[in-house]
Amino acid sequence: MKKLIKKILIIRRLLDFMNATRYFNKKYFQILKWTFSSREDTNFTYDLTDKNNLELLKIIESCVEVPFEKLQKYLNEILNDDQLKIYLKKKTEESEFKSFADRNISFSRRVGWYVIVRSIKPKIIMETGVDKGLGAVVLCSAILKNKEEGFPGKYYGTDINDQAGYLLDDKYKSVGKIIYGDSIISLKNFEKTIDIFINDSDHSGNYEYQEYLTIKNKLSTKAIILGDNSHATDKLLKFSIENERNFILFREEPKDHWYPGAGIGISFPNKK
Numbered sequence: 001m002k003k004l005i006k007k008i009l010i011i012r013r014l015l016d017f018m019n020a021t022r023y024f025n026k027k028y029f030q031i032l033k034w035t036f037s038s039r040e041d042t043n044f045t046y047d048l049t050d051k052n053n054l055e056l057l058k059i060i061e062s063c064v065e066v067p068f069e070k071l072q073k074y075l076n077e078i079l080n081d082d083q084l085k086i087y088l089k090k091k092t093e094e095s096e097f098k099s100f101a102d103r104n105i106s107f108s109r110r111v112g113w114y115v116i117v118r119s120i121k122p123k124i125i126m127e128t129g130v131d132k133g134l135g136a137v138v139l140c141s142a143i144l145k146n147k148e149e150g151f152p153g154k155y156y157g158t159d160i161n162d163q164a165g166y167l168l169d170d171k172y173k174s175v176g177k178i179i180y181g182d183s184i185i186s187l188k189n190f191e192k193t194i195d196i197f198i199n200d201s202d203h204s205g206n207y208e209y210q211e212y213l214t215i216k217n218k219l220s221t222k223a224i225i226l227g228d229n230s231h232a233t234d235k236l237l238k239f240s241i242e243n244e245r246n247f248i249l250f251r252e253e254p255k256d257h258w259y260p261g262a263g264i265g266i267s268f269p270n271k272k
């Protein structure tokens with residue numbers, strides 16, 4: 001009987017249609033839940049699945065010279081940093097923009113940024129595009145931990161919006177500074193050598209590429225570039241090929257969220 005039904009094309013395609021929708025129906029349920037439980041309208045936050053966290057660590061392991069167990073320790077450090085979460089909750093509730101931020105604190109792919117900073121102990125980090133400052137605080141908390149271990153560092157963030165960065169305060173601000181204005185101009189004027197560069201400002205491919213060209217001669221020999229746009233454009237990949245750098249893309253798998261996930265493009269010096 002089943003075989004007979006499958007022979008009638010229109011019925012078979014209807015069954016195929018229903019089969020295909022199974023991949024997306026859960027998303028509609030998540031969208032509905034999110035509509036009533038979240039306050040975010042952009043720059044969404046969520047946790048990564050456990051499997052995805054391990055994938056992230058294995059990818060980072062191939063970019064840095066740090067054993068896997070240590071990378072796991074760094075990941076647990078940020079995931080279980082209750083002091084940081086309490087701080088972020090408080091800053092969010094005090095902010096005039098609180099109706100655009102969630103009460104639940106999740107870091108999404110920024111946990112990967114944290115693990116990389118803890119691993120390579122950079123002296124100078126530059127992040128373009130600060131927004132609320134969630135990435136900034138995550139990065140500064142890694143710098144503070146490095147400092148306790150005898151490796152001081154400093155975070156710089158750029159943003160065109162003069163209200164960006166309200167989360168960056170208290171002890172986190174002691175190692176971080178925001179430079180307001182257009183990123184390319186700020187990068188051109190920046191005179192320090194950069195150990196970690198994070199692109200997360202204007203997400204047009206052309207602007208992203210211009211940022212890489214602007215910082216090219218300001219990078220230290222072991223510098224790592226993290227592209228927050230690399231799941232959407234080929235610019236960091238292209239820059240890496242042109243400059244004989246390695247490139248790996250990590251893709252997010254958000255836990256219980258409708259957003260399909262962004263990624264981290266990791267460009268690092270060729271060991272050859």
Ligand SMILES: C[S@@+](CC[C@H](N)C(=O)[O-])C[C@H]1O[C@@H](n2cnc3c(N)ncnc32)[C@H](O)[C@@H]1O
Pocket residue numbers: 043110127128129130131132133134135136158159160161164181182183184200201202203
């Ligand atoms: C995706 S958000 C950054 C998110 C942030 N990195 C984080 O971890 O949450 C992008 C930010 O880039 C800023 N931006 C957009 N165009 C810019 C430009 N030309 N120069 C500097 N900042 C820019 C926006 O104001 C916005 O705050």
